[in-house]
Each structure stands twice: as structure tokens, then as C-alpha cells.
Amino acid sequence: MINFGYTRVSTHKAAIDAVRKDSAAQWIAGGTNLVDLMKKGVTTPEKLIDINNLPLKDIRKEGNKLYIGALALNSEVAENELVRTQQPLLSQALQAGASQQIRNMATVGGNMMQRTRCPYFYNTDMPCNKREPGTGCGALKGFNRMHAIFGTSENCIAVHPSDMCIALIALDATVLVTGPKGDCRIPFQNFHRLPGDAPHKDNTLERGELITAIEIPDNPYQKHVHYLKVRDRSSYAFALVSVAAAVDLQGDKINDVRLGMGGVAHKPWRLTEAENFLKGKTATEATFRQAAELVMKNAKGYGHNNFKLKLAPNTLVEALKTATVKA
Amino acid sequence: MARKKLPHPPPDQQPHEGRRNFLKQSSILTALAVTPASLLKAAELKLDEKAATYFEQVPLSLEINGKTHKLSVEPRVSLLDLLREQLGQTGTKKGCDHGQCGACTVHVNGKRVLSCLSLAVMQDGKKVTTIEGLEDGDKLHPMQEAFIKHDGFQCGYCTPGQIMSGIACIREGHANSEEEIREYMSGNICRCGAYPNIVKAIAEVKKGGQKV
Numbered sequence: 001m002i003n004f005g006y007t008r009v010s011t012h013k014a015a016i017d018a019v020r021k022d023s024a025a026q027w028i029a030g031g032t033n034l035v036d037l038m039k040k041g042v043t044t045p046e047k048l049i050d051i052n053n054l055p056l057k058d059i060r061k062e063g064n065k066l067y068i069g070a071l072a073l074n075s076e077v078a079e080n081e082l083v084r085t086q087q088p089l090l091s092q093a094l095q096a097g098a099s100q101q102i103r104n105m106a107t108v109g110g111n112m113m114q115r116t117r118c119p120y121f122y123n124t125d126m127p128c129n130k131r132e133p134g135t136g137c138g139a140l141k142g143f144n145r146m147h148a149i150f151g152t153s154e155n156c157i158a159v160h161p162s163d164m165c166i167a168l169i170a171l172d173a174t175v176l177v178t179g180p181k182g183d184c185r186i187p188f189q190n191f192h193r194l195p196g197d198a199p200h201k202d203n204t205l206e207r208g209e210l211i212t213a214i215e216i217p218d219n220p221y222q223k224h225v226h227y228l229k230v231r232d233r234s235s236y237a238f239a240l241v242s243v244a245a246a247v248d249l250q251g252d253k254i255n256d257v258r259l260g261m262g263g264v265a266h267k268p269w270r271l272t273e274a275e276n277f278l279k280g281k282t283a284t285e286a287t288f289r290q291a292a293e294l295v296m297k298n299a300k301g302y303g304h305n306n307f308k309l310k311l312a313p314n315t316l317v318e319a320l321k322t323a324t325v326k327a
Numbered sequence: 328m329a330r331k332k333l334p335h336p337p338p339d340q341q342p343h344e345g346r347r348n349f350l351k352q353s354s355i356l357t358a359l360a361v362t363p364a365s366l367l368k369a370a371e372l373k374l375d376e377k378a379a380t381y382f383e384q385v386p387l388s389l390e391i392n393g394k395t396h397k398l399s400v401e402p403r404v405s406l407l408d409l410l411r412e413q414l415g416q417t418g419t420k421k422g423c424d425h426g427q428c429g430a431c432t433v434h435v436n437g438k439r440v441l442s443c444l445s446l447a448v449m450q451d452g453k454k455v456t457t458i459e460g461l462e463d464g465d466k467l468h469p470m471q472e473a474f475i476k477h478d479g480f481q482c483g484y485c486t487p488g489q490i491m492s493g494i495a496c497i498r499e500g501h502a503n504s505e506e507e508i509r510e511y512m513s514g515n516i517c518r519c520g521a522y523p524n525i526v527k528a529i530a531e532v533k534k535g536g537q538k539v
Contacts, residue, residue: 006385006402006448028449035405035444036425048402050449075438099514100499101429101492104438105445235513 001039005047010054012178012210018049020180020208027051027210029071030106032098033114041124042115042131056109056212059083064218070109070176070211074164075100077108087216089246092227093167099236109211112165112175112191115202116158116266117238119143129155130199137199145304146238149312150265156199157302160192160267161238167227169268170244170260173216179209188214192267199266221246221258226323229262230315239263241311243319252282254324261295264312271295274316283324288317385448391416392460400447407431407442410457418458418487422516429515432488432495433457439495441514458487461494469537470494473528481519489515493529494539502533 009015019025026045028034029052037043056069059080066086068077077083078094098106120126120138127136139147139157147157165188173188192203205211224247231237242262248255257278259271274291281287292313301309384399391414400409407424410416410433422430424443431443434456461468470490473479480486492515496502501511508526517525532539 001403003401003403005383006446028446031446031449032426032441032444035446038403039425048446052449099429100495100501100511101432101439101441101514102426102444105440235510 002041002044004038004045006050007047008050008053012054012212015049015051015054015210016178016180016208018047022047023207025049029110030073031110032102032106033110037115037122040122042122051210058213062215065215066218067213067215068108069213071107073104074098074106074108074111075103078103086218086222087167087171088222089171089225089227089244090164090167090216092225093163093242093244096227096229096242097163108164108214111162112211112214113203114161117161118147118158121158130158130195130202133198133200140302143304144302146240146263147302147305148265149299149301149305149308150261150269151194151267152265152300152302153195153197153199155197156195156266158195158199158266159263160202160265162268163227163229163239163242163262165192165268166242166244166260166262168214168216168260169270170246170258171216171219171221172258173214175211176213176215177205177209178212179206183212184209188268189270195266202266219246219258220248220256224249224323226319228315228319228322230311241308241315243315245316245319245323247283247320247323249283249324252284254278254281254283259316261312261316264299264308271316273297278320283320285317285321288320289313291320292316387448387451389447389450389452390454392456398447402446402448404447405443406433406435406445406447406450406455409447410442410455416457416459420484420487422485422488427516428485428488429492430485430488432491432515434491434495437498439492456491458490461490468494469532469535469539470528473532474525477524477528477531478521479525479528480517480521485515485517485519489517489525493525493532496529497533497539502529505530508533 009018024046026048028048028050056071058069059072059082060067066082074094078091084091118139120128121130126138129137137156144157148159169188175186175188175191177184177186190204193201227244229239229242231239239262241264244260246258257275259275261269261271274295277291277294295316296313299309385402387398387400389396407419407421410419419433419442420430422428426441426444431441432439433442435450436453461471470493474490492512496508496511502508505526508529
């Protein structure tokens with residue numbers, strides 16, 4: 001690994017000033033992704049600003065919202081009583097990600113900021129517009145089994161690797177940010193971005209903007225939720241396709257529903273059209289199948305990942321079936 | 328960038344002290360290979376001294392297996408490398424060094440973590456427990472005993488990580504069924520495939536109710 005400087009900060013202001021002052025400085029929290037990227041030479045900050053002493057670890061109820069600090073550990077959020085009882089979909093999604101060792105290190109903010117695991121991004125000998133803009137996309141005509149089927153561009157077909165974020169987009173979370181221009185709130189849907197012609201930008205944060213927390217509004221999604229993750233082995237692997245399903249069920253009738261899909265796009269993929277279709281309908285496999293067809297309208301395979309065109313709708317149907325039978 | 332070629336050292340500089348020292352020396356050379364050119368130029372004169380001046384050391388206090396260590400490390404040193412290379416505690420294993428295998432699992436402040444992805448400087452003031460810290464005098468930890476009894480290994484390379492993870496698995500309350508043990512041990516890969524026996528060992532310790 002290249003060498004770098006290291007500083008610890010304990011206030012938001014010091015954290016923000018440190019990266020504004022030094023264009024080659026970068027924040028580090030859990031480090032589970034960043035340290036790996038630095039070992040591979042993918043990311044080469046000259047200085048790390050350790051933000052772990054910032055007071056951002058709280059998980060608490062604030063009015064009709066659940067507040068989760070950006071430095072709360074993935075394992076602590078997953079097992080937190082408030083999260084488990086009020087937002088069980090988030091708990092399930094977190095438990096499906098990584099391993100307990102990594103969940104014990106990784107933070108909520110870091111989970112959102114993690115980079116794609118596209119092998120072309122990770123291999124500095126390969127072209128990659130995300131790592132080095134203008135060099136081309138190695139995956140487009142290369143080995144693209146893990147890659148996106150929605151929202152791609154000719155510059156990048158990488159996927160966002162998070163499980164947590166799939167639950168958060170389904171649950172209408174808001175990202176709380178502070179920065180040089182003050183505080184702001186970003187709807188989760190607008191936090192991550194599609195590759196377009198700037199795939200080096202994973203999200204809409206500007207330099208010096210720090211995630212302080214996420215908020216999830218209260219919802220009726222406690223009983224009928226399911227996070228279904230399909231992967232090459234039954235645990236500790238990234239998703240081929242995953243679905244976060246939350247259903248407000250009255251008898252057999254779907255009052256309301258929230259759906260997110262992972263492993264399929266450059267950002268956590270919200271299935272709004274399917275949600276609108278399902279609202280007010282009866283929860284049957286046939287209805288779920290129709291919703292899945294709507295979802296797949298704009299899907300596109302790139303060769304090795306063509307199997308996702310079948311796997312994605314099937315995963316959605318299965319997730320909805322499981323969510324709607326759960327007591 | 329780790330692939331830049333370096334010239335072979337002349338014969339009189341080649342190490343004769345065995346593998347570990349050879350590795351140490353090659354690491355320094357590799358480090359220099361990824362160092363900015365200006366510094367490399369400066370370093371040409373007196374390799375060791377110049378390197379040491381540039382690689383700023385950061386003071387660090389760590390409690391490892393009950394013993395406090397006052398150390399000084401470069402920011403890029405992982406907790407794993409600190410344990411193995413600087414402190415000679417080679418019980419913790421380096422498998423993949425990229426957070427994919429779990430061989431380097433240790434406990435930091437009571438939580439199991441991957442020491443290969445932990446920067447040592449970020450552990451300042453914390454308590455680390457490694458496989459070397461488990462036994463009580465001559466008495467092995469119950470999990471170590473159970474791994475022997477159930478033959479929870481073949482080559483043994485992943486075993487320290489498996490044992491540290493297995494203990495944490497019970498402490499966390501995630502060892503209530505074989506299925507749950509398998510899920511919560513999934514971050515520890517065993518290439519020999521000793522999984523059934525590892526699961527049995529952990530299940531037995533959990534069932535025995537001993538303090539882990």
C-alpha cells in the first residue's frame with residue numbers, strides 16, 4: 001500500500017476543514033472498503049482523516065422518524081431493538097450483507113459510500129471509466145456476469161453493491177448531510193446516481209459534504225417484509241439480484257407496498273411502477289408476476305448477465321410471496 | 328501499480344537470513360516501488376534511513392492480550408501486520424489480506440473484526456485479543472479443546488480465525504442452532520472444508536454452557 005498521512009478529528013468542522021484544505025485527503029470510518037481499495041492501488045489518498053470520534057453513533061426515535069447516526073456500526077443497527085421492531089426490513093438487509101466481522105467494523109455512512117465491486121474497477125491494469133475517466137469500460141464487452149441490467153450507460157455498467165441501501169430506498173429514507181454550505185437533507189432516491197457520462201461519481205455529494213445520519217419515517221411495514229438475496233453461495237457473497245419487499249397487507253389486499261432491487265443497477269433501484277400497480281390489488285402470485293413484468297420493461301442484458309433478466313423478476317415474485325405469507 | 332518491476336539486488340545484498348527477513352526486505356522494496364519518484368531519488372543514497380524519515384511514524388498505545396504496548400507505526404500498517412511483523416505474534420494468520428477469508432479475525436474491544444482491514448493507528452487505546460491470548464496458563468480455552476476434540480481443521484491455517492470467530496459467535500448469541508452457526512461463521516473460509524466439524528465444535532461449547 002502507498003504510504004499516507006493520518007489525522008484524527010473530533011468535530012464536524014474539523015472533519016470538513018481537513019478535506020477542504022487538502023484536496024488529496026479523504027475521510028475514513030470503518031475502512032472495510034477503503035483500506036482494501038488502497039491496498040489494490042485503486043484509491044490513493046495522501047492523507048486519511050479518521051472521523052470515528054465524531055458523535056454520530058446514536059440510534060434513536062425522533063418524533064415520527066427513526067434516526068440512525070452515520071457512524072453506527074452495521075451490526076449494531078441490524079440488532080438494535082428499535083430497528084428490529086420498527087424497521088425489520090433494514091435489519092434483514094443488513095444481516096444479509098458481508099460477514100459479522102465486517103458488519104462489526106462497517107458504518108452506515110460507509111456502507112452508502114462503498115464503491116462497486118466490478119472487477120475492472122478493482123484491476124488497475126484494466127480500463128475503467130469509474131476509476132480513470134476516459135479509459136473506457138472493460139465490462140461492457142468483457143466478463144459482465146455481476147453487472148447491471150437497469151439504468152446503464154455505454155460508459156459504465158457497474159452495480160452498487162450494498163444490501164442496506166436497498167432497504168433504505170424502499171423505506172423512503174432521508175440522508176442528513178452537513179458541509180461547507182451548511183446542512184441539507186437528501187431523499188435516498190437522489191443520493192446515489194446513474195453512471196451517465198460521469199460514472200466516476202457514485203453519488204450527489206459534493207466535496208466536503210459529510211453524511212451525519214439517515215432518517216426513516218414511520219411506516220406500516222413491520223409484519224410483511226422480506227429481503228431476498230440471491231447469490232453464488234448462501235452467505236457472504238454479493239448479490240446477483242436482491243429484492244427488498246415491504247407490504248401493508250389487509251387480509252389479501254395490498255394497501256400499500258415498497259420495493260427495492262439490488263445487484264441490478266448503478267444505484268439502489270426503486271420499483272415505483274410495480275408498487276403503483278400492486279396497490280389495492282389482491283396478493284396473488286399472478287399479480288406479483290404482472291408487477292415483475294412491468295419492472296423488466298426497460299431491462300437490458302450484456303451477455304454474461306443475461307440470466308438476470310429471468311432471475312430479477314423471479315426474485316421479485318418470490319420476495320413478495322414470502323413477505324405476504326409471513327405472520 | 329504494485330506491478331512495477333524492480334531490479335534484482337546485487338548478489339552481495341541478497342538476504343541469507345531466511346524467509347521472514349527476505350519478505351521484510353522485499354516489502355521495503357515494494358513500498359519504494361509505489362513511492363513518488365522524488366522520494367525514490369532521495370532514497371537511492373541510503374535506502375533504510377531515507378525511507379524511515381519519509382514514512383512518518385505515529386505513536387500508538389495498544390493492549391494486546393492483557394499487555395500494554397507503546398508502539399510507533401506507519402499509518403499504512405494493518406493491525407495484522409503489526410501483530411505478525413512487529414510483535415512476532417504470528418498466531419493470527421494472513422490469508423487473503425483483503426477481507427475475504429477471515430483468517431485474520433481478532434477481537435477488538437470485545438468485537439470480532441478483520442485485522443487485515445484494520446489500520447493499526449486507528450486502534451489506539453483499544454484492547455486486542457488474539458489466539459495467543461485465549462489460554463489460561465497451560466489450560467486451553469474450551470473452544471480450542473473443542474476444535475481438537477472434533478477435528479475442526481485439516482491444514483490448520485484458518486483455525487485461529489475460526490476459533491476467534493467461534494467464540495464471538497457464542498458471545499453474540501448467534502450459536503443457537505447449526506444453521507445459525509453456519510450463517511454467522513460464513514466470514515471464515517476453510518479451504519480444507521472442515522466446516523461440519525467446526526460447526527460441531529462451536530455447538531458443543533455453546534451447549535456446554537462454559538464461560539467463553
